[in-house]
Amino acid sequence: MTSGERRRSLVGLAFVSPWLLGFLVFTAYPVCASLYYSFCDYDVLSRPVWVGLLNYQDMVSDSVFWLSVRNTLLFNLIALPLGLASALTLALLLNQPVKMRGTFRAIYYLPSLVPAVAGAMVWLWILNARLGLLNQVLVGIGFSNPPQWLVDPAWTKPSLALVSLWGCGNTVVIYLAALQGVPQSLIEASMIDGASPFRRLVHVTLPAISPVIYFNLLIGIIGGLQVFTSAFIMMGGAGPERSVLFYAIYIYQNAFEYRHMGYASAMAWVLCMLILVLTLLASQISKRFVHYQGE
Amino acid sequence: MMSKTSKLLVYALLLAGAAVFILPFAWMVITALKPVDQALTQPGAWLPRKFEAQVGGHFKEVRTSGVITEPSLWIRQAGARNPVVVREATVWDGAWNPAAGASVPIEVIKRVPASSGQPWVEISSLDGSATDIIRASEMRTHVSFRWENFPRAIASMRHFWRYLANTLLLCVLNVCGTVLSSAMVAYGFSRLEWRGREGLFGLLLVTMMIPFPVVMVPLYSLFRSLGMVGTLQPLWIGSFFANAFNVFILRQFFRTIPKDLSEAARIDGCGEFRIFWQIILPLCTPALIVVGLFTFLGAWNDYLGPLIYLTDERDFTLALGLDAMKSSESGATEWPYLMAASTLVILPVVALFFFAQRKFVEGIALTGIKG
Structure with missing residues (x-):
C-alpha cells in the first residue's frame, strides 16, 4: 500500500468509524453473546451457565412454543395476502387518471404513520364487542349476532389482521411509485396490440412491477414473523386462550417476564433461521415470477 | 381510454376506501368529545349531545341513563336506596318478582306509560344525587362537544x-x-x-x-x-x-x-x-x-x-x-x-x-x- 492509499483508507475509516464502533458494540457483540446465551441458562442477574443444546431441545417439547409458531403463521396467512392485495388494488386505482390523487394517497397513507399504541387504543374501542362502532354497524344492518372480535379466540387473529390492514398505506405508496415507473411505451404497445385492460394488467403491468411486489412480500414476511406491538397492547399479551401469543411475544415473555433469557435467545436464533429459510425460498420462487428490466 | 362507467367505478371504490381509512380517526375524535356516560349508553350515536330537562321552570343539564319504550313502573324496593325501572307486566299485587321465586314488596313512585312512539327517559342530575323519569319530549337536546375531556x-x-x-x-x-x-x-x-x-x-x-x-x-x-x-x-x-x-x-x-x-x-x-x-x-x-x-x-x-x-x-x-x-x-x-x-x-x-x-x-x- 502506498502512503497515499493508506491515508485514503484512514480517512475513509474515520468517516465510517461511528458505524464501525456501533457495529462492534451494538451488533457484533450482541449477536455473538446471543448465540452463546442460547446455549446457556441465563437470567441476567447471575452469570450464564452452559447447558449445551438444552434450550433447543426444550423448544421441541414446549407446546406453547409450537402454539406461538402456529399463531404467527396463521396470522400471516391471513394478514399478508390481504395486506399485499389490498395495497396493490388501492395503488392500481390511484394509478388511474383520477382527480385529487394526492388527497387520496394522503388519506390511505396517514394511518400507517399512527403510533402503534394509539392505533391499538382506537381499534380496541372500534372492535369492542358490545359498544364498538363495528358491531353497532353490523347490528344496524341486520346481523343480530356479530363476532366478539377481541374476545372470541376464533376472531382475534382476523381482528388484528384488520388492524394491520389499516396501516397498509405505506405499501400503497411504494406500489404507486412503481406503477408510475412502468414505461409508457409498454402500455402503449399493448394497447395497439388490442389487449384488454385485464390482460394488460396481468401481462404488462404486474410483470413490470414484479420486483416491487417481491420486495413488499419479503418485507412483509420479515415484519410479519416479528409481529408484536398491536397484539401485545390490545390483548395484554397472549389474548384469549393464547390465540394471539405470537412468536415475538413469547420471546418477550420468556426474556422479561420469566427471565429465561437463554431460552429467549435460542428462540430468537430459530426465528433468524426461519426468516433466512423463508427469504431463500421466496427468492427461489421469485426467479420464475419476477422480471427485472434490462434482462 | 376509460369509459364513463369504469371511471365512476374507480371513483366509487377510491371514495369507499378513503371512508374506511378515515373512519377510525373520526370515531376517535368524536368519542373524545363525548360525555363518558354517552359513550357507554348510546355508543352508536354519531355526535355528542347535551341533554337538558326542565327543573323548576328552567332548563338544566342532565345525564341520561336509559330510554324506556314500553309501559313500565318506577319503583323502590323495600329497603333499597335507589329506585329502579321495571316492566309493568312483572309487577302484581304491590310486589315485584325480580328473579324467579322470591317476590319483593315495593313502592311505586311513578307510572311510565311509555311506548315506542312516546319514549320516556331516565335522567339524573350531573352529580348523580337526584334521579327522575320524564317524557323524552320534555327534554331539550343539542349537539355539544366536551372539550374539557382533553384536560x-x-x-x-x-x-x-x-x-x-x-x-x-x-x-x-x-x-x-x-x-x-x-x-x-x-x-x-x-x-x-x-x-x-x-x-x-x-x-x-x-x-x-x-x-x-x-x-x-x-x-x-x-x-x-x-x-x-x-x-x-x-x-x-x-x-x-x-x-x-x-x-x-x-x-x-x-x-x-x-x-x-x-x-x-x-x-x-x-x-x-x-x-x-x-x-x-x-x-x-x-x-x-x-x-x-x-x-x-x-x-x-x-x-x-x-x-x-x-x-x-x-x-x-x-x-x-x-x-x-x-x-x-x-x-x-x-x-x-x-x-x-x-x-x-x-x-x-x-x-x-x-x-x-x-x-x-x-x-x-x-x-x-x-x-
Whole structure:
C-alpha cells in the first residue's frame, strides 16, 4: 500500500468509524453473546451457565412454543395476502387518471404513520364487542349476532389482521411509485396490440412491477414473523386462550417476564433461521415470477 | 381510454376506501368529545349531545341513563336506596318478582306509560344525587362537544407533561444522532475511494437482516451492566452510531452528486471533513430531512424500546403512558378520556404529515424502489 492509499483508507475509516464502533458494540457483540446465551441458562442477574443444546431441545417439547409458531403463521396467512392485495388494488386505482390523487394517497397513507399504541387504543374501542362502532354497524344492518372480535379466540387473529390492514398505506405508496415507473411505451404497445385492460394488467403491468411486489412480500414476511406491538397492547399479551401469543411475544415473555433469557435467545436464533429459510425460498420462487428490466 | 362507467367505478371504490381509512380517526375524535356516560349508553350515536330537562321552570343539564319504550313502573324496593325501572307486566299485587321465586314488596313512585312512539327517559342530575323519569319530549337536546375531556385526559394520565418532555427529548436526540452519524458514514461509503470499502458496506447490508429479537437480550444485559436500565439512555445512545438503513438511503443520494464537485474542492486544498460539512451536506438537505422525519416518527412511536428499558412510571414516554392509562382503568374503561389521550398522541404525527407531506411520499418511494 502506498502512503497515499493508506491515508485514503484512514480517512475513509474515520468517516465510517461511528458505524464501525456501533457495529462492534451494538451488533457484533450482541449477536455473538446471543448465540452463546442460547446455549446457556441465563437470567441476567447471575452469570450464564452452559447447558449445551438444552434450550433447543426444550423448544421441541414446549407446546406453547409450537402454539406461538402456529399463531404467527396463521396470522400471516391471513394478514399478508390481504395486506399485499389490498395495497396493490388501492395503488392500481390511484394509478388511474383520477382527480385529487394526492388527497387520496394522503388519506390511505396517514394511518400507517399512527403510533402503534394509539392505533391499538382506537381499534380496541372500534372492535369492542358490545359498544364498538363495528358491531353497532353490523347490528344496524341486520346481523343480530356479530363476532366478539377481541374476545372470541376464533376472531382475534382476523381482528388484528384488520388492524394491520389499516396501516397498509405505506405499501400503497411504494406500489404507486412503481406503477408510475412502468414505461409508457409498454402500455402503449399493448394497447395497439388490442389487449384488454385485464390482460394488460396481468401481462404488462404486474410483470413490470414484479420486483416491487417481491420486495413488499419479503418485507412483509420479515415484519410479519416479528409481529408484536398491536397484539401485545390490545390483548395484554397472549389474548384469549393464547390465540394471539405470537412468536415475538413469547420471546418477550420468556426474556422479561420469566427471565429465561437463554431460552429467549435460542428462540430468537430459530426465528433468524426461519426468516433466512423463508427469504431463500421466496427468492427461489421469485426467479420464475419476477422480471427485472434490462434482462 | 376509460369509459364513463369504469371511471365512476374507480371513483366509487377510491371514495369507499378513503371512508374506511378515515373512519377510525373520526370515531376517535368524536368519542373524545363525548360525555363518558354517552359513550357507554348510546355508543352508536354519531355526535355528542347535551341533554337538558326542565327543573323548576328552567332548563338544566342532565345525564341520561336509559330510554324506556314500553309501559313500565318506577319503583323502590323495600329497603333499597335507589329506585329502579321495571316492566309493568312483572309487577302484581304491590310486589315485584325480580328473579324467579322470591317476590319483593315495593313502592311505586311513578307510572311510565311509555311506548315506542312516546319514549320516556331516565335522567339524573350531573352529580348523580337526584334521579327522575320524564317524557323524552320534555327534554331539550343539542349537539355539544366536551372539550374539557382533553384536560381531564391529561390529568388522568398523571405525568402527561413529563411523558411529553421525555418523548420530545428522545425524538430530538435520536434525530440529531441519526442524521449526523448516518450522513458521515454514508459519505465515507459513497464519496471516498478506499480499500475495504465494499467489504465493509456489504457487512452493513448484512446487519440490516438481523431481526431485533436476536440482539434484544444481550443489549438489555449490556445496558443493565452499564447501569442504564431505568433511564432514557439506552433509547438514544445507539442512534449516534449510525443506522444501517439510513446510511443506505443517504449513500444512494450522495452518489448522485457529481464527483467533480469534490475534486474541485480538493484541488483548492479543502479538507475532506470540510467538503463533507460545507459542500455535500447542504446539497443533500432533502435526503437528510427525509431521514430526520422518519427517525422522529420512529422515536415518537416506539413502544418496545421504552417497554424494555423504562421501569419507573415517571420516566415513561407518551406511548407507554397511554398504554398504562388503558391498563390502570380496571373494569369500565372511560373511553372518551382514552380517545382524547390517543388523539393528543396522534395529533403531532398528523400535523407533521400535513406539514411535510411531499417529503414523506418521496421518502417512501426512495426506500421502496431503490431498496
